Amino acid sequence: MKFYKDHYDVIVVGGALAGLSAALMLADKGKDVLVLERHNLPGGIATSFVRGGIEIEAALHEMMSIGDKDNRLKVGKFFDDMGVDVDWLKVPEAYHASLPGLEVTLHPGLERFAKEVDAAVPGTYDKVLRLLNLCHTVFDSVNELSIHPMSKPMMLLKHEAFVKTAGYSTKEVLDTFQLPQKALDLLAPYWIYVGSGFSDLPFTIFSVLMADYIGYGSFIPRKFSHEMSLKMAERAEAMGVQIEYRQQVDKILVKDGTAYGVRTARGDEIHADYVICSAYPNKVYTSMIEPASAVPAGAVKMVNGRRLSLTAFSVIMILDQPAEKLNIRDYSIFRGDTMDTDALYKNLAGLGPYRYLTCICHNYGNPDCTPEGTCSFSITVLPRVDGWKTVKAEDYDAVKHRVAKQLIDDMSAYFGVNLLDHVLELVIETPMTVARYTGAWNGCIYGYAHTMEDHIIARLQTAEAERFIKHLEFSGAHAISGDGMGPAVTNGRKAAKNVLDTMAEEAAK
Template sequence: MTRRKFLELVSILAGSALIGWTPEPGWAKGRKDGGFDAVVIGAGLGGLSCAALMARNGLRPLVIEQHDIPGGYATSFQREGDTGGTFQCEVSLHSTSAKSPDSRRLLSEMGVYDRLDFADHKLIWSRVEPDGILDLPPNGIAGFEALLAQRFPQEREGLGRFMAYWRKLLDELDAFQAKGMPALKVLFPLQYPTMWDVAGKSLGQVLGRFMADQKLKDMIAMTWGYYGLPPSKLAAFYYLIPMAEYLTHGGQYLRGTSQTLSDGLAAVITENGGTVLLGERVREILLKDGRAAGVRTASGKTFTARAVVSNAAAPVTFGMLPKDVLPREYSTRVSGFKPSLSSVIVWLGLNQDVTTIQPRAELSVELEPDPEVAYAAALRGDYAKSGIGCMIYDNLVPGFSPKDKSTITLMTLSGYEPWKRFEADYAAGRKHEYNLAKERMVKELVAVAERTILPGLSKMIVMTEAATPLTNRRFTGNTDGAIYGYDQTPDNSFRSRLENRTPVKGLYLASAWAAPGGGFGGALLAGKQAFKNLVEDLG
């Protein structure tokens, strides 16, 4: 047993055990009144979830957000149509497995589950293929296996062995949550052999061990875009666990858009004695005797506290510290991490109800059959090859759009490099060339959707809005407009991923940039992990 592999597994399993962790009753009774226990930089899901847990457990957080609404990527906005009517534009949420036992427990601990109204996706996934549309219903892993076996009978034996491996991984994870670590670490590979085996492997490596047919492997990995990496680069554990949750419990969308989750968490904070300060940007993290002790904002205001929790991007957070505070080894390690892909998004308001034409809520269009080729196309901004995801929200929430109209979103992953040349002019407000590039991108995505999903789409459009990696960077502050924090590669997951507790005492990370990673669930868990670390350190 190697020490590195053991430590990686300990980190994996600590993340799974985090769901059930709660502080000791009354642990915060001895706190002093009058001051803030922590300043939380940023009101994205990681910062809001950490602050909500603090407030519900007797601490007093101050959340400082640069925008006039909380949420980060978990937000929405409105745009008027050319012919009247106000359209809702959802920024990020397509589907989340909110009704799984772990998700329900986590949201309940934060005090928001009963405040939310979920709309169930009827299908896990719909994929446009050359010969039609593949629909994947929420029939569990067994239903998924039956569908795959029917389409790939020549791979039935290898597929069966892979599915047995997947089920054993899930069973061992359940057993670990019930029994915990073995008394001797050398027993771990014997007691949990599948978890031991999957650690450090990519999804592509695991699939390739059991099956040869590339189309079958690509179908199992069909939702790789949710994680921002193709199978060859994506950590297998990070894909297989949430995919099993989707297959078993289905996916949900939030009525009222993802803004309701952000608003709900903000309300929990203020109702329990915390404070949410909007429209104020943190510029500097203050230290006292080497410990994080407060922040200074761009307007010159100073706020002190016993600790600082950052929901900002990790590189941005570290840039707020005094020079040379971080240990050299830590700085070198962090500099080797790569920000995830960003995205381009097009929001369209349509002059007619298209739910009778296309009854599916979420569809993907794979323009390149090989995920590796599609990923490379996304990196270079070749949106004619990178594929798109399409959401028709009216199929999930009737009345989402104005009467007799529809709202759809087209999205694809994107590298930052294709938009970097506009960076300086964009910041200076000189956007002519940038806007021309954005218009070309919109036309490309609309053309793909018109050809594959909604014939005649271009003639239905009465509202158009679009976002690029520069938009993402501007509104979230995320380095390179990243949407998943750091890439979730096998060597940047779990143990090797950035810890929530930093080398600077009293400074914690609560975002997709730290453990466990990106996505709504990952950001919420990062908030809880930061809260747990803070509780342990404040005592």
């Protein structure tokens, strides 16, 4: 019996969140789909691992765009619609901000959040609420316009706030509110999840981030991000998708400017009408297209011109005491010696010491996630790829341990507890870990940076021109939405929609 069919409607390269979302959507529309994943399990970065008999989350701090059961946002709704039954737990707080002169815990809910900022910086309630409401209005517009595009005059009529703020940076819009610096500091911590300093971050992106996380709260799966990946893969298979693990795709085959299949590292040549690819365009256009002469010059220009977003450095620990005994009191802590995001962005280009970090204690969102009497605690920095690209192989261990030590020492001093005295398990993930595990270009986790010159609105407008090879779509953090697990799901769906639209257009010809 042949292992592969002679032909598929669509081959999906990569069985992580984006690839599996595309596969689910296509299978739901009756398409014959093959997913090829180079690992022996689904999920890519959305996974867990086991050390000392304890299952440990590999990456996820919090998922956006899920929403409560009776008020789902787009990603939560997609899972529900596809029959992917994830046991979501709502994260109890937005974050604890540990910033110069501020130790404040803030909770989701626009009014509650504004009240809590006001309690820390009196007299700011009205302005902060007005700002959050503006973010929410823009967020609603983005959601509507991404499904129902409309003409510019109609947009002006129906989405005035969106149109009025679209060309401005986060800094420019925040400045108009004339808030005291401390209030601005309390509003800034999530910036790292979109990874550009406020001078270069479009206000639209900031709005979506704030409205989604603060308006609706964030979520985690009870059985770690691996639960999402595994349930997506199981459901896709139940819907008829063929998923093959340990199958690395080396080449995407192109003829007359159109993709028609792939070649795996094992040498199988498999044919399909369409290919959806989770590997970064940088990788695809520089080494995966066969023949190489089929790569248009514009494609190489495009990837060279795009700025990569952030990568990740994370120290993940299992500690031998319950969190509160170690003075760990919050689910999420953002800590920095400044909240000047432009300065922090510069600092992230180096190899430390890092001035801004984020910590997660999963037990506060998922009390049973570690054995009784222990807790899980991770410290993460999201550096730019620049510094890490310069690390030589012979220096790697020393740099990794130096950076990890800085982070642990910083948080130990903060808690007044030497965390190293309490370690049962300790794992260090670096940009190199991400690059090796998922093949992500330079270990980048958020795709391409959203900047004033290149962001989701601009990308939507250039998307057609950037379809350099027909019947080849990209899905993954590097596609249009960028940034994180929720957007990766949206990107996978968008890739599947593009395929379905093209199929319909070509059938109608």
